[in-house]
Amino acid sequence: MSATTATIPERALARGSAYRTVVAPIVLGVAMLGLWQGVVDGFGIEQYIVPTPTDIWHEITDNLGSIVDGSVSTGVNALIGLVVGALVGILGAIIAGVWRIFDTIVAPLVAALAVMPIVALAPVLYTMYGADKETARQIVAAVAVIVPVYINTLRGLRQVRPVHRDLMRVYAASARQQQFAVTLPTAAPYVFTGLRVASSLAVISALIAEYFGGPIGGLGKSITSSAASSNYALAWAYVFGAIVLGLVFYCAALAVEMFFTRHRSTP
Amino acid sequence: MSSAVEVRAVSRTFGGRKGASVTALESVDLSVAPGEFVSLIGPSGCGKSTLLRLIADLDTPTSGELSVFGKPARQARVDQDYGIAFQQAGLLPWKTVTGNIELPLALHGVGRSERKARVSELLELIGLTDFAGHYPDQLSGGMQQRVAIARALAESPKLLLMDEPFGALDEMTRERMQNELVRICAETQAAVVFVTHSIPEAVFLSDRVVVMSPRPGRITDVIDVSLGGPAERDDSLREDEAFFRGVAKVREALHGVPVAGARGVDTR
Ligand SMILES: Nc1ncnc2c1ncn2[C@@H]1O[C@H](COP(=O)(O)OP(=O)(O)OP(=O)(O)O)[C@@H](O)[C@H]1O
Numbered sequence: 374m375s376a377t378t379a380t381i382p383e384r385a386l387a388r389g390s391a392y393r394t395v396v397a398p399i400v401l402g403v404a405m406l407g408l409w410q411g412v413v414d415g416f417g418i419e420q421y422i423v424p425t426p427t428d429i430w431h432e433i434t435d436n437l438g439s440i441v442d443g444s445v446s447t448g449v450n451a452l453i454g455l456v457v458g459a460l461v462g463i464l465g466a467i468i469a470g471v472w473r474i475f476d477t478i479v480a481p482l483v484a485a486l487a488v489m490p491i492v493a494l495a496p497v498l499y500t501m502y503g504a505d506k507e508t509a510r511q512i513v514a515a516v517a518v519i520v521p522v523y524i525n526t527l528r529g530l531r532q533v534r535p536v537h538r539d540l541m542r543v544y545a546a547s548a549r550q551q552q553f554a555v556t557l558p559t560a561a562p563y564v565f566t567g568l569r570v571a572s573s574l575a576v577i578s579a580l581i582a583e584y585f586g587g588p589i590g591g592l593g594k595s596i597t598s599s600a601a602s603s604n605y606a607l608a609w610a611y612v613f614g615a616i617v618l619g620l621v622f623y624c625a626a627l628a629v630e631m632f633f634t635r636h637r638s639t640p
Numbered sequence: 641m642s643s644a645v646e647v648r649a650v651s652r653t654f655g656g657r658k659g660a661s662v663t664a665l666e667s668v669d670l671s672v673a674p675g676e677f678v679s680l681i682g683p684s685g686c687g688k689s690t691l692l693r694l695i696a697d698l699d700t701p702t703s704g705e706l707s708v709f710g711k712p713a714r715q716a717r718v719d720q721d722y723g724i725a726f727q728q729a730g731l732l733p734w735k736t737v738t739g740n741i742e743l744p745l746a747l748h749g750v751g752r753s754e755r756k757a758r759v760s761e762l763l764e765l766i767g768l769t770d771f772a773g774h775y776p777d778q779l780s781g782g783m784q785q786r787v788a789i790a791r792a793l794a795e796s797p798k799l800l801l802m803d804e805p806f807g808a809l810d811e812m813t814r815e816r817m818q819n820e821l822v823r824i825c826a827e828t829q830a831a832v833v834f835v836t837h838s839i840p841e842a843v844f845l846s847d848r849v850v851v852m853s854p855r856p857g858r859i860t861d862v863i864d865v866s867l868g869g870p871a872e873r874d875d876s877l878r879e880d881e882a883f884f885r886g887v888a889k890v891r892e893a894l895h896g897v898p899v900a901g902a903r904g905v906d907t908r
């Protein structure tokens with residue numbers, strides 16, 4: 374009889390576990406780094422085979438400017454892709470929520486997009502939009518974002534509780550009023566879940582798209598070019614930049630999600 | 641003046657798959673006068689919620705006729721002639737107490753200042769003035785229920801429909817809410833159709849108690865209790881001889897023993 378809808382990342386939102394959520398991974402990470410350093414030093418493995426964390430750290434500090442510039446370049450592409458993709462995904466879901474037929478029509482397309490590695494489009498897009506432009510990367514990021522946002526939003530739009538639907542009928546609310554008073558607010562937490570998933574995808578897609586061509590300056594290009602010149606420690610330094618960039622996107626999305634879902638625990 | 645609710649020979653059958661259908665209500669007749677408090681009581685599944693939903697036009701009868709203030713139920717709903725409180729409070733979790741109470745007013749285009757005035761009146765009525773800016777998840781179950789009642793009262797309806805609004809409350813809160821409801825009804829002069837599982841609650845609040853039986857859902861008895869005006873309905877009434885007599889009458893009716901003087905419809 375209860376119509377509670379467990380939404381959102383309850384693990385991340387549960388108050389008591391916030392400490393554990395943060396501390397446990399850090400402890401693990403530090404232990405892994407220590408092990409890595411120990412093994413490489415202990416076995417005398419050459420730097421060009423596997424660099425140690427300290428080697429990488431030196432490259433990071435020496436090339437900080439370039440890493441930051443690369444992160445900004447890749448980050449801007451990811452952000453544009455995220456915003457555009459999210460808008461398309463949300464609007465599409467709202468249309469599909471109102472007209473079921475639209476959902477039926479686009480379902481195969483969504484399924485195709487969901488299983489296709491979007492970056493595979495990159496070479497085609499470079500040819501279409503020009504290899505000297507960032508457009509292809511932004512499109513790749515946007516397309517990667519659309520699917521999770523669309524699916525989550527549509528799911529959210531269908532979670533309206535029967536008692537709320539009855540309430541709208543009692544008030545003789547118009548379809549438009551119902552949409553704004555109940556349907557969209559109900560879907561909001563799901564939209565943010567979709568955005569959180571999409572935020573990482575946007576960064577990964579924008580970065581990988583750089584592997585297939587386009588202008589230099591981004592993190593992806595820097596990783597490939599340093600690896601190509603056998604400067605593995607530097608390549609790892611750029612990978613570190615990519616990790617930080619991904620984390621920034623994810624944490625920002627998580628913070629927004631937590632803010633907008635703070636009162637959703639009880640009916 | 642026409643009666644607040646007029647139910648004539650109403651049946652509601654829910655068609656299941658493979659011909660298995662449930663007769664939730666069978667030829668039910670009921671009339672509620674303006675300002676009258678009527679409780680529906682009966683075992684689980686006897687069609688109390690179904691009847692309430694039919695009156696509210698949240699569902700339509702399979703046969704029979706229903707009118708609210710002399711209009712078809714649908715028209716009464718569109719005209720906002722009634723307020724309703726569900727068993728679950730059904731508050732919008734993303735809105736504050738104020739936002740929830742003013743929801744019907746906002747949907748019906750009532751201006752900001754007028755809304756504000758009405759909400760502060762209602763907050764006073766339910767005793768939650770200090771919680772105007774709280775969200776539902778920051779309130780106890782009883783407080784949420786009071787907010788839902790305030791929301792139902794927002795447009796000063798002449799008819800209140802309530803489906804076990806106090807079902808989830810503890811006995812003490814429940815009795816306090818009953819006292820408040822008596823006071824609210826006296827102030828607003830609204831007719832009430834009140835679904836409950838509690839015999840004492842029905843007797844304490846009602847002018848008449850409608851006793852129902854399940855499978856198929858029917859009205860088996862209508863018992864006049866009328867324990868006096870709102871002034872006399874306070875906690876001392878709960879220990880009054882007349883109150884106990886009312887409780888005994890309803891209990892007998894529920895258990896199928898015919899009671900002298902009551903209008904038994906069909907005791908089978
Ligand atoms: N939407 C529906 N579809 C099918 N059957 C239904 C539906 N709603 C109610 N029923 C059936 O109608 C009968 C009456 O249900 P109703 O909810 O009115 O009972 P109730 O008297 O309110 O019970 P309770 O006291 O447990 O709330 C039940 O047998 C139920 O299974």
Ligand SMILES: [Mg+2]
Nearest residue numbers: 688689690803
């Ligand atoms: Mg019920």
